[in-house]
Amino acid sequence: MATDKRDYYEVLGVGRTATDEEIKRAYRKLAVKFHPDKNPDDPHAEEKFKELGEAYDVLMDADKRAAYDRFGHAAFVQGSAGFGAGGFHDPFEIFREVFGGSGFGGGIFETFFGGSPGGRADDRRRGSDLRYDMEIKLEEAAFGAEKTIEIEKLDSCDKCHGSGAEAGSRRVTCTTCGGRGQVISSRGFFQISQTCPRCHGAGEVIEKPCQKCRGEGRVEELSRIKVKVPAGIREGTRLRSPGNGEAGIAGGPAGDLYVVIHIKEHDVFHREVDDLYCEVPIPFSVAALGGETDVPTLEGKAQLKVPA
Structure with missing residues (x-):
């Protein structure tokens, strides 16, 4: 029964006004903690893991979240007055999407145990997605508009062009791990493989890191971004601007920017769906x-x- 389910905000430990970034951060922390691979002896871990995936799936989707805020779990029961039938994504697929591929960096083994079954990891990582709440006039919502927003975000370093290296510098094999991306330590009869603390699993280090970005390949700057608002847009609509999120690390792809629309109250009209009164x-x-x-x-x- 839907009424037996826990509140999705409570499941993730966030408030009802939590941003997408706060929801994602909470999910990442709890999903790693309760992943079945990390808790093979806990019969409740998989149930908790699936519950986290379901909560994340709903709260990270603008339409599903709006329906849940209005109707609660009844929104996802077939034949209810809310959003409609469930249609939740596979919790393990959600985990792979959030952590990129099979997990962070070198995968699930990297996330849990500090090592990777496949050797060294790629240090080029995708930038974070960003959310921007934009208020527009009713006239702009009706006829469409082009707006320019300003947002502080991590952009590609203009000095090293995102490489993280000074001009003329290059990447060289990490001397700590010998290019393997991992270091092995012995504890009694066991050998433990861990991510190299110097190259962070990449197997390479920058000979001379860029002084402006300190080798990260990105710096925080104020960016001006144009946003096209389509005619007839509704309150709470989320517009996606591909590649306008934060720059990736060490030349990785940029994240996306999501602009959430809020329509100002009008002195004369009030709107109900697509009609004005x-x-x-x-x-x-x-x-x-x-x-x-x-x-x-x-x-x-x-x-x-x-x-x-």
């Missing part, structure tokens, strides 16, 4: 006998016939 006072004689009166529209005045 307003109140217009008319003389008693027109109300009794019929006639014509001027009414406001978003494009100016129009004449309306009033029946007797």
